Amino acid sequence: MTNDESAATGPLSGLRVVELAGIGPGPFAAMLLADMGADVIRVDRPGSAASAVPAESDVLRRGRRSVAIDLRSAEGVRAALDLVERADVLVEGYRPGVTERMGLGPEDCWRRNPRLVYGRMTGWGQDGPLSHTAGHDISYIAITGALHAMGRAGEAPAVPLNLVGDFGGGSLYLVMGILAAVFEAGRSGRGQVVDAAIVDGAASLTSMMHGMMAAGLWRDQRGINLLDTGVPWYDVYQTADGAWMAVGPLEPKFYRTFMTLLELDPDEARRTSPEEWPALREEIAAAFARRTRDEWAKVFAGTDACVAPVLGLKEAADHPHLAARGTFIDVNDVRQPAPAPRFSRTPSTVQRPPCEPGEHTREALSDWGVSDVDGLVESRAVVQR
DSSP: OOHHHHHOOSTTTTOEEEEEOOSTHHHHHHHHHHHTTOEEEEEEOTTOOSOSSOGGGOGGGTTSEEEEEOTTSHHHHHHHHHHHHTOSEEEEOSOTTHHHHHTOSHHHHHHHOTTOEEEEEESSOSSSTTTTSOOOHHHHHHHTTTTTTSSOTTSOOOOOTTIIIIIIIIIHHHHHHHHHHHHHHHHHSOOOEEEEEHHHHHHHHTHHHHHHHHTTSOOSSTTOSTTTTOSTTSEEEEOTTSOEEEEOOOSHHHHHHHHHHTTSOOOHHHHTOGGGHHHHHHHHHHHHTTSOHHHHHHHHTTSSSOEEEOOOHHHHTTSHHHHHHTOEEEETTEEEEOOSSOOSSSOOOOOSSOOOTTTTHHHHHHHTTOSOHHHHHHTTSEEOO
16 A cells, blocks of 8 residues: 555545546546545546646545546556556546547456456446437436426426536446445456446436336426425525525424414415415415525524525535534635545545646556656656646
8 A cells, every 4th residue: 555545534545546537427426436535546638638627626626646648659558557457446437439449448457457346437328329429417317307307387397407417327326336346346356347327327316206106196297296396385485685495394293383483374274285385385485575585594593394595605615504514625725515425433535635637647656556657758658747
């Protein structure tokens, strides 16, 4: 174990990961692994900029070291395979077949390291009619039914940023699959491909809705169900200052608390009578419009009414609960979410600030035992920033 690895904290300390640089869900998955203590080396292209985001602000690059390798050269591919030979995991996010043409496909890597877990991050997956076509988060969640389910009745589907597809259905399922495959490789001595397709993960996230539909408790229409603003007590309401409060007292006892604090009649008969809901929604809206968001936040703070202020990204870190937990941290003066989840004995941490492409080429290759680093630099197969 290198000095860098021994200094890492987190439950994945000692796990070695090679990340072939990409965008979006692949880097986020690599960031999560690094936060949990893995020694992640990001392989960037020589001369590449960090991303559209300035390097010092690119949170998705945090926690790992970057080496710049020319994967178009035979010497560069051999250097990458030298890293693979010493790794537990490889993460790549190219279209199917690209790494095979580079000489870095699963079979190429397993000839050097049969235990390697090969994590593949794509939108459509490694096979299927769309596997070689371009796409983005919105495309993937569209065909899975997830996008159709989000929004209000009679309105267009509500686009949920790229949280449901790229990061929820993509990165998180890739990390889960990688860790499962690493666990299995520890018993079998053999690696395998983890085919993390965003369409598969996004579809998986809708499991509860499919179960509710089968039971007759969910209709395949937007904005008429329990959790999609179909009921008045699961929605957002505007306040006197133009801000918003989020309301979700699903259980009867929480609903009673909510209505009482709102100074409205908590009559259970109205809650269970759909014909009463339009009027009930208007009454709730009128009540919230009488005070500002922060005034209502004080009214509902610490209660079981299941009501919370809708905060902006810049405001969130100052919420008393998130501040007490340290949910947001500053790294080199950049505010960002802290590593999650939390571990009682082997805490995660941000191992290092975001990396510049090629910033750690010599250091990381040497630490991992790659031979003739000077020769690789001289031949331009690798580049030290």
